[in-house]
Amino acid sequence: MGDGLANTAGHFFVTGDPLIIGSDVAIVLVSLGIVFVLTYFKKWKWLWREWLTTVDHKKIAIMYLLAAILMLFRGGVDAELMRTQLALPNMKFLSPEHYDQIFTTHGTIMILFMAMPFIFAMFNAVVPLQIGARDVAFPYLNAISFWLFFFGALLFNLSFVIGGSPDAGWTSYPPLTELQFDPGVGENYYLLALSISGIGTIATGVNFIATIIKMRAPGMTLMKMPLFTWAVLGTCIIILFVFPVLSVALALLLIDRLFGAHFFTMMYGGNPMQFINLFWIWGHPEVYIAVLPAFGIYSEVVSTFSQKKIFGYKSMVASIMAITIIGNLTWVHHFFTMGAGPAVNTFFSISTMAVAIPTGVKVFNWLMTMYRGRITLSLPMMWALAFIPNFALAGATGVWLAEAPTDYQYHNSYFLVAHFHQALIGGVVYGMLAGMYYWWPKMFGFKLKEKYGKWAFWFFNVGFYVCFMPQYILGLMGMQRRMYTYPADMHWTGLNFVSTIGAYLMGIGFLFIAVQIIHSLLHMEKDLTGDPWGGRTLEWALPSPPPHYNFAVIPHVTARDEWWERKRRGEQDAFLPRPEAIHDIHMPKNSGVPFLMGLCFFIAGFGFTFGWMVVGALGLLGVLACLAHRSLDQHPDHDIPAEEVRRTEAALGRL
Amino acid sequence: MHRSSRWKSITALMAGVGAALLTAGCGEEIRVFQPAGPVARSELQLIWLQMGLTAVVIIPVILLLAWIVIRYRNKPGNRAVYQPDFAESRTLEFIWWAIPIVIVGILGGVTLHKTYALAQSPQPDKTPLKIEVMSLNWKWLFFYPDQKIATVNYAEIPTDRPVQFVLTANGPMNAFWVPNLGGMQYTMPGMATSLWLQADQAGEYYGHGGNFTGPGFTQMQFRVVAKPESDFEAWVRQVANGAPDMSRGEYDKLVQPGTLGELSFSSYPDGIFEQTVMDEGGKYMEHDRKMLENMMSHS
Numbered sequence: 028m029g030d031g032l033a034n035t036a037g038h039f040f041v042t043g044d045p046l047i048i049g050s051d052v053a054i055v056l057v058s059l060g061i062v063f064v065l066t067y068f069k070k071w072k073w074l075w076r077e078w079l080t081t082v083d084h085k086k087i088a089i090m091y092l093l094a095a096i097l098m099l100f101r102g103g104v105d106a107e108l109m110r111t112q113l114a115l116p117n118m119k120f121l122s123p124e125h126y127d128q129i130f131t132t133h134g135t136i137m138i139l140f141m142a143m144p145f146i147f148a149m150f151n152a153v154v155p156l157q158i159g160a161r162d163v164a165f166p167y168l169n170a171i172s173f174w175l176f177f178f179g180a181l182l183f184n185l186s187f188v189i190g191g192s193p194d195a196g197w198t199s200y201p202p203l204t205e206l207q208f209d210p211g212v213g214e215n216y217y218l219l220a221l222s223i224s225g226i227g228t229i230a231t232g233v234n235f236i237a238t239i240i241k242m243r244a245p246g247m248t249l250m251k252m253p254l255f256t257w258a259v260l261g262t263c264i265i266i267l268f269v270f271p272v273l274s275v276a277l278a279l280l281l282i283d284r285l286f287g288a289h290f291f292t293m294m295y296g297g298n299p300m301q302f303i304n305l306f307w308i309w310g311h312p313e314v315y316i317a318v319l320p321a322f323g324i325y326s327e328v329v330s331t332f333s334q335k336k337i338f339g340y341k342s343m344v345a346s347i348m349a350i351t352i353i354g355n356l357t358w359v360h361h362f363f364t365m366g367a368g369p370a371v372n373t374f375f376s377i378s379t380m381a382v383a384i385p386t387g388v389k390v391f392n393w394l395m396t397m398y399r400g401r402i403t404l405s406l407p408m409m410w411a412l413a414f415i416p417n418f419a420l421a422g423a424t425g426v427w428l429a430e431a432p433t434d435y436q437y438h439n440s441y442f443l444v445a446h447f448h449q450a451l452i453g454g455v456v457y458g459m460l461a462g463m464y465y466w467w468p469k470m471f472g473f474k475l476k477e478k479y480g481k482w483a484f485w486f487f488n489v490g491f492y493v494c495f496m497p498q499y500i501l502g503l504m505g506m507q508r509r510m511y512t513y514p515a516d517m518h519w520t521g522l523n524f525v526s527t528i529g530a531y532l533m534g535i536g537f538l539f540i541a542v543q544i545i546h547s548l549l550h551m552e553k554d555l556t557g558d559p560w561g562g563r564t565l566e567w568a569l570p571s572p573p574p575h576y577n578f579a580v581i582p583h584v585t586a587r588d589e590w591w592e593r594k595r596r597g598e599q600d601a602f603l604p605r606p607e608a609i610h611d612i613h614m615p616k617n618s619g620v621p622f623l624m625g626l627c628f629f630i631a632g633f634g635f636t637f638g639w640m641v642v643g644a645l646g647l648l649g650v651l652a653c654l655a656h657r658s659l660d661q662h663p664d665h666d667i668p669a670e671e672v673r674r675t676e677a678a679l680g681r682l
Numbered sequence: 683m684h685r686s687s688r689w690k691s692i693t694a695l696m697a698g699v700g701a702a703l704l705t706a707g708c709g710e711e712i713r714v715f716q717p718a719g720p721v722a723r724s725e726l727q728l729i730w731l732q733m734g735l736t737a738v739v740i741i742p743v744i745l746l747l748a749w750i751v752i753r754y755r756n757k758p759g760n761r762a763v764y765q766p767d768f769a770e771s772r773t774l775e776f777i778w779w780a781i782p783i784v785i786v787g788i789l790g791g792v793t794l795h796k797t798y799a800l801a802q803s804p805q806p807d808k809t810p811l812k813i814e815v816m817s818l819n820w821k822w823l824f825f826y827p828d829q830k831i832a833t834v835n836y837a838e839i840p841t842d843r844p845v846q847f848v849l850t851a852n853g854p855m856n857a858f859w860v861p862n863l864g865g866m867q868y869t870m871p872g873m874a875t876s877l878w879l880q881a882d883q884a885g886e887y888y889g890h891g892g893n894f895t896g897p898g899f900t901q902m903q904f905r906v907v908a909k910p911e912s913d914f915e916a917w918v919r920q921v922a923n924g925a926p927d928m929s930r931g932e933y934d935k936l937v938q939p940g941t942l943g944e945l946s947f948s949s950y951p952d953g954i955f956e957q958t959v960m961d962e963g964g965k966y967m968e969h970d971r972k973m974l975e976n977m978m979s980h981s
């Protein structure tokens with residue numbers, strides 16, 4: 028009995044690997060440190076009132092951003108460990124099993140728990156301000172989305188220390204991920220964590236579509252909407268189409284694993300290929316979900332820092348919508364090599380290449396926006412400029428991969444690895460960093476100092492090319508992705524070594540961003556203008572950070588770059604509220620239920636991961652209780668008295 | 683001064699990396715660029731075409747970007763034109779909607795042609811050699827249905843003769859890839875897929891699994907040896923006469939997870955490939971059964 032228990036504990040907690048033990052110690056120490064600081068400074072109440080129960084889109088944005096940066100760190104450490112293992116042939120730094128777990132968690136975290144919260148941070152920070160709204164359409168649901176993401180990410184990261192991480196790749200292809208080949212709990216963690224955060228993502232899609240369609244300020248017709256908001260609309264439409272498909276695929280695979288069904292096994296008529304089909308129906312549009320918001324950010328940044336109207340606005344909108352639609356028709360290119368036949372392969376080759384057309388148009392329009400402008404090389408603009416050559420290359424190699432006959436040679440090799448990192452880093456990460464630097468003063472009320480940011484920029488950019496250009500060649504030399512090592516006689520050593528140096532340079536770049544943020548926090552330079560960059564859209568007409576109701580009086584919009592046009596006509600004061608125009612403001616109440624609902628989902632997810640059906644069921648009951656509470660709540664909102672709004676505006680110097 | 687030294691160090695670093703890439707690039711180790719047969723050659727032709735056509739767009743984009751950023755910097759005394767409202771030009775926009783459409787059109791046409799061509803034998807007038815390939819955890823098993831021999835982790839083929847690889851998996855999905863001879867195709871349990879390759883130069887070619895199958899995946903390397911028809915016949919005779927038999931028990935042992943070196947067998951259990959496809963799920967699939975019957979019709 029005692030032996031059995033010890034044995035169970037030994038399987039429950041991941042032990043034995045010094046790297047993991049070191050991390051365990053670090054996790055415990057950091058957690059204790061956080062508890063100590065919160066208790067010592069009596070901040071528990073503050074944490075609960077201001078953050079855990081908030082339904083304010085601006086605070087939710089900050090929490091998303093924080094989570095995204097933490098996950099970028101976690102995924103980045105995974106990357107550095109992998110590159111260290113691959114620096115030289117036959118390295119013993121990581122065991123094959125450990126390496127398999129790390130490439131799986133790296134991919135999953137970077138896409139689902141870094142890129143997604145990063146784009147949601149931008150959605151939340153910007154969209155309501157940009158369209159002249161006081162919050163999103165469903166603020167309570169917005170909080171639920173965040174906490175589902177948060178607890179999904181927590182569940183996924185827990186696998187690292189309890190039970191073991193998933194190890195079949197972020198694509199999780201059966202039959203490798205069926206019980207027969209993968210009996211541990213790692214894969215369950217993957218399925219449940221993604222399912223939970225996926226529900227939150229679908230809700231975010233619904234929320235922002237409703238927000239953008241219904242809550243624009245009077246006068247802001249669709250064709251006067253800022254391009255970032257357009258990009259968010261496109262993104263959310265894709266989310267609504269494809270995330271449910273992922274949820275279904277994950278649920279079916281989970282049912283296979285937990286209840287012995289045969290949707291994707293080889294036996295009893297199951298079909299593993301069907302999972303792959305469903306996975307990519309989500310998986311490829313997911314790339315556009317991540318990159319469209321980045322495109323939106325580039326449009327805002329390039330126009331602002333060139334002091335010029337965006338070139339070809341209508342083409343830009345058409346491109347976003349074209350990508351939204353065509354992006355859903357390309358997924359089969361992920362399995363050209365599965366023998367679907369020449370007709371299918373040709374169709375999806377051409378549909379995939381077709382995405383390059385609107386994308387190319389966007390690049391030319393950004394160039395023409397800068398042409399005859401006045402370009403200021405601030406940090407957001409530097410990242411936007413660095414994006415262009417980077418993404419031009421990623422787009423070109425994307426077209427090469429899109430053609431079935433050559434995809435046969437590129438597929439699953441390091442060529443592919445280099446391509447999608449170039450698209451997702453050069454496109455998405457650069458875009459999110461540009462957006463972070465651009466809207467940081469609006470979100471936090473102070474600017475980030477440029478000095479360390481420039482160091483970060485150069486280390487990260489140079490590091491990027493040093494890391495990934497060699498990988499294109501390694502792919503053409505025959506090196507496959509997901510190999511934990513390689514023989515010395517393949518002539519792969521030099522390029523791998525160079526690539527590892529590049530990865531370290533990128534890591535240093537990331538550290539400089541961290542230094543920059545901490546340094547700027549310590550030597551805070553407040554943004555008192557609310558418009559530090561010479562902005563063009565409504566968010567810059569507000570103080571930084573805006574009061575929690577955003578607009579004391581909802582503005583009337585007459586032009587595309589409303590704020591810019593007003594400033595040009597010397598009408599800055601047009602957006603200052605007149606005291607008599609201020610009325611009571613109807614706002615949602617804070618609530619702890621979204622947090623508790625996330626916690627219940629977490630308990631359910633943890634239970635099902637280990638096959639503890641009772642725990643799982645209790646968690647789901649908790650979820651139902653939270654839903655019931657909300658349905659029975661008669662007063663989910665309140666009014667801010669006009670007098671209080673006047674006081675707040677006066678304190679901000681706006682009355 | 684400070685600025686120029688920073689640029690110098692960046693330039694030096696870039697030059698170093700470029701040199702490293704170029705020296706690596708000059709070797710014959712870039713297998714995709716060293717085609718040893720018509721399939722790989724046909725794929726390489728398309729690679730050159732796509733590189734050329736995309737370069738038509740990305741090189742001007744990068745040059746234009748550099749020129750614009752230098753010319754329109756927001757510096758005191760910059761006398762370049764500033765037109766904050768210049769935001770539309772039908773002609774220009776027509777041009778950059780049209781250019782990518784034309785390029786995609788050309789590439790699409792070539793893709794259509796080649797995708798169909800690659801699904802056929804590269805030389806339909808010649809009698810092909812058929813090899814059945816099975817990916818296992820974690821090794822490659824090759825059956826020669828007409829020669830009745832089998833090998834593990836290496837295959838020999840005659841030069842100047844098309845080879846049809848019929849692929850399946852007994853285990854998780856993998857992919858069969860010999861970059862010098864041509865692109866890859868998945869091996870999937872319960873299904874049989876087909877890949878045409880041909881070598882017209884004798885030599886030994888590197889092959890590797892293309893889809894992750896677990897901790898032994900990295901070791902799933904194999905060789906394909908191409909030699910003139912007469913030498914190939916001699917090798918077949920040598921294996922048929924000298925190598926041990928593969929019994930059913932031997933096959934079951936091979937299927938167990940593990941890694942192995944190279945092996946040869948003078949015989950194998952009759953119909954084991956077809957039976958594996960059926961047992962691993964093929965029997966449930968009407969469509970698969972038909973496909974398999976078509977592919978196997980000769981044997």
